[in-house]
Amino acid sequence: MKAFIEDYLKENNAYFESVSEYIFNHPETRFEEYKSAAFLAEACENQGFTVEHNVANIDTAFVATYGSGKPVIGFLGEFDALSGLGQKPNEVSYQPTENDNGHGCGHNLLGAGSFAAACAVKKYLEKNDLPGTVKFYGCPGEEGGSGKTFMVREGVFEGLDIALTWHPSPSNSIMSLSSLANYQVYFRFKGTASHAANSPHLGRSALDAVELMNMGVNYLREHVIEDARIHYAVTNTGGTSPNVVQANAEVLYLIRAPKLDEVDSIYKRICKIAEGAALMTETDVSIDFDKACSNYVPNRELEEVLHEKFVETGVEPYTEEEKSFAENIWNTLTDGEKSSFVNVMKGFGYVGDEKEFEGKYLSDSISPYQASEQVLKGSTDVGDVSWVVPTAQLTSATSVLGTTLHSWQMTSQGLTTIAHKGMFRAAQSMALTGLEMVTNPQRLERVQQEFQAFRKKNNYFNPIPQHIKPSKFKKD
Incomplete structure (x- = not known):
C-alpha cells in the first residue's frame, strides 16, 4: 500500500x-x-x-x-x-x-x-x-x-x-x-453629525462611542480567564474630516476562549460595555454577529x-x-x-x-x-x-x-x-x-x-x- x-x-x-x-x-x-x-x-x-x-x-x-x-x-x-x-x-x-x-x-x-x-x-x-x-x-x-x-x-x-x-x-x-473557540461580532454605533467647532454640542459622536467601548474592553481584559483573547479592529472611523462630529462608526471584535460557553460569557460582558458606551455618548448601538467556531x-x-x-x-x-x-x-x-x-x-x-x-x-x-x-x-x-x-x-x-x-x-x-x-x-x-x-x-x-x-x-x-x-x- x-x-x-x-x-x-x-x-x-x-x-x-x-x-x-x-x-x-x-x-x-x-x-x-x-x-x-x-x-x-x-x-x-x-x-x-x-x-x-x-x-x-x-x-x-x-x-x-x-x-x-x-x-x-x-x-x-x-x-x-x-x-x-x-x-x-x-x-x-x-x-x-x-x-x-x-x-x-x-x-x-x-x-x-x-x-x-x-x-x-x-x-x-x-x-x-x-x-x-x-x-x-x-x-x-x-x-x-x-x-x-x-x-x-x-x-x-x-x-x-x-x-x-x-x-x-x-x-x-x-x-x-x-x-480556541471564537465569536466575531460587529458593533455599529450611530450618532448625530454636526459642525465640530460651530455646534459641537449638537453632535453625538459615534467614534467617541467606539473609543469608549474599546477602553472599557481593555479594562475587562484583567477580569477574564487567562487563556481568553480579545482582539478588535476599527473598521469605520466615520470619515476623514476632523471638523465633523462622526455620526457613524464601527468596530469588529474577535473573542476567543478554550470553550464556547466561555466565549459566550465574555461576549455578553462586551455587549454590556458597548451599551454603556452608547449611553455615555447618547448614540445607538447595533450588534451584528458575523461568525463563530468551536x-x-x-x-x-x-x-x-x-x-x-x-x-x-x-x-x-x-x-x-x-x-x-x-x-x-x-x-x-x-x-x-x-x-x-x-x-x-x-x-x-x-x-x-x-x-x-x-x-x-x-x-x-x-x-x-x-x-x-x-x-x-x-x-x-x-x-x-x-x-x-x-x-x-x-x-x-x-x-x-x-x-x-x-x-x-x-x-x-x-x-x-x-x-x-x-x-x-x-x-x-x-x-x-x-x-x-x-x-x-x-x-x-x-x-x-x-x-x-x-x-x-x-x-x-x-x-x-x-x-x-x-x-x-x-x-x-
Missing part, C-alpha cells in the same frame, strides 16, 4: 504542484475564491470525482465524491488567501506584489495536498476494486470566515466516518492540541494511526540549494522569531527542544507523538468538523524554522521545493491513514468508539445562528 501511494504521488508530482501553483497565483480572500474553487472542482471532475457545487449555499464550497459504501473517508481542503500578504515567491527579501492578497498561511499547499491525498486513495480503491467512498471537501473562508462551521451547520459532513486534514508550518508533527476536539486513536503513517512516510533529504535558501530566509527573521521558534512549533504539536536543530534551518525529522491537553492559542473551523466527525490533523514542514504564519516569509516559501516536499509528505501520510481505515475495520471501530464516548458526555450546538450568512472580506 505504501509503495503504491508513494509511486502514484511521484508519478503525478508535476500535476499536483501545478494545482498548488495555480491557487498560489490566484490569491483570493474568504468566500471570493471563485477562480481557485472552480479550478479545484474541475480538477476533481477530471480525476473522476462527482462534484456537488454551491454546498451550504456558499458559492465557493463544493464536495467531490468517488466510490460507494463504507467507510466514507473525507479530506478537507482550503484555498483562501489573506489580504496584505502579496509577495513574490522564492525570494529572500520582502518584495510585495501588485495584488495585495497572498497565501501567507499556505492554503495553496493545504488544498493541493489534501486533493492529492484524496486522489491517491481513490486510485488505490479503484485499482484494487475495494468498497468505500472518498470525499474531498472544498472548504472556503477559513481565514476570518469559519466556512466549515457554516458547512457543518448545513449538514455537509453528515455520513463521514473520519475526516483528515493538515496545515503547512515549520514542523513535522501531529496537531494534537485543542484550539474548539477543536482531537481523536487520539486516529492521531495514533496518522502519526504511524507519518513516520512511515518520513522526511525526504534536503538539497544543498534548499539548505542555503533556508539559511537566507532565517537571516530575515527577527531575534524574537529566532529565539522562540521551538515554542511556535510546540503550538503545532511538536515534542522536543531545539537541540536537534543545532546548525539546521529546516525540520528534517518527524516529531514523536504525545497527546496534549494544552490549547493552541489560535482558532480553526476544523473545530466544528471535529465535533461531528472523528478528525485528525498533521502539520508538515513547508517552511524554514522560525517562519511565522501570516508573514511575507511564509508567502515567499509557498512555491519552493521545500514547500512541495512538505505537501507530498502530508498527502502520503493522510492517504495511508485513510486506507488504513478502509483495510483495517478494527482500527476504525476504535476511532468511532472514542468519538461516540466523547459525544455522549458533550453536546454540540453550532455556534452560528441560522440567519447569519457568510461575510466576504471588507477592505478599508
Whole structure:
C-alpha cells in the first residue's frame, strides 16, 4: 500500500504542484475564491470525482465524491488567501506584489495536498476494486470566515466516518492540541453629525462611542480567564474630516476562549460595555454577529494511526540549494522569531527542544507523538468538523524554522521545493491513514468508539445562528 501511494504521488508530482501553483497565483480572500474553487472542482471532475457545487449555499464550497459504501473517508481542503500578504515567491527579501492578497498561511499547499491525498486513495480503491467512498471537501473562508462551521451547520459532513486534514508550518508533527473557540461580532454605533467647532454640542459622536467601548474592553481584559483573547479592529472611523462630529462608526471584535460557553460569557460582558458606551455618548448601538467556531476536539486513536503513517512516510533529504535558501530566509527573521521558534512549533504539536536543530534551518525529522491537553492559542473551523466527525490533523514542514504564519516569509516559501516536499509528505501520510481505515475495520471501530464516548458526555450546538450568512472580506 505504501509503495503504491508513494509511486502514484511521484508519478503525478508535476500535476499536483501545478494545482498548488495555480491557487498560489490566484490569491483570493474568504468566500471570493471563485477562480481557485472552480479550478479545484474541475480538477476533481477530471480525476473522476462527482462534484456537488454551491454546498451550504456558499458559492465557493463544493464536495467531490468517488466510490460507494463504507467507510466514507473525507479530506478537507482550503484555498483562501489573506489580504496584505502579496509577495513574490522564492525570494529572500520582502518584495510585495501588485495584488495585495497572498497565501501567507499556505492554503495553496493545504488544498493541493489534501486533493492529492484524496486522489491517491481513490486510485488505490479503484485499482484494487475495494468498497468505500472518498470525499474531498472544498472548504472556503477559513481565514476570518469559519466556512466549515457554516458547512457543518448545513449538514455537509453528515455520513463521514473520519475526516483528515493538515496545515503547512515549520514542523513535522501531529496537531494534537485543542484550539480556541471564537465569536466575531460587529458593533455599529450611530450618532448625530454636526459642525465640530460651530455646534459641537449638537453632535453625538459615534467614534467617541467606539473609543469608549474599546477602553472599557481593555479594562475587562484583567477580569477574564487567562487563556481568553480579545482582539478588535476599527473598521469605520466615520470619515476623514476632523471638523465633523462622526455620526457613524464601527468596530469588529474577535473573542476567543478554550470553550464556547466561555466565549459566550465574555461576549455578553462586551455587549454590556458597548451599551454603556452608547449611553455615555447618547448614540445607538447595533450588534451584528458575523461568525463563530468551536474548539477543536482531537481523536487520539486516529492521531495514533496518522502519526504511524507519518513516520512511515518520513522526511525526504534536503538539497544543498534548499539548505542555503533556508539559511537566507532565517537571516530575515527577527531575534524574537529566532529565539522562540521551538515554542511556535510546540503550538503545532511538536515534542522536543531545539537541540536537534543545532546548525539546521529546516525540520528534517518527524516529531514523536504525545497527546496534549494544552490549547493552541489560535482558532480553526476544523473545530466544528471535529465535533461531528472523528478528525485528525498533521502539520508538515513547508517552511524554514522560525517562519511565522501570516508573514511575507511564509508567502515567499509557498512555491519552493521545500514547500512541495512538505505537501507530498502530508498527502502520503493522510492517504495511508485513510486506507488504513478502509483495510483495517478494527482500527476504525476504535476511532468511532472514542468519538461516540466523547459525544455522549458533550453536546454540540453550532455556534452560528441560522440567519447569519457568510461575510466576504471588507477592505478599508
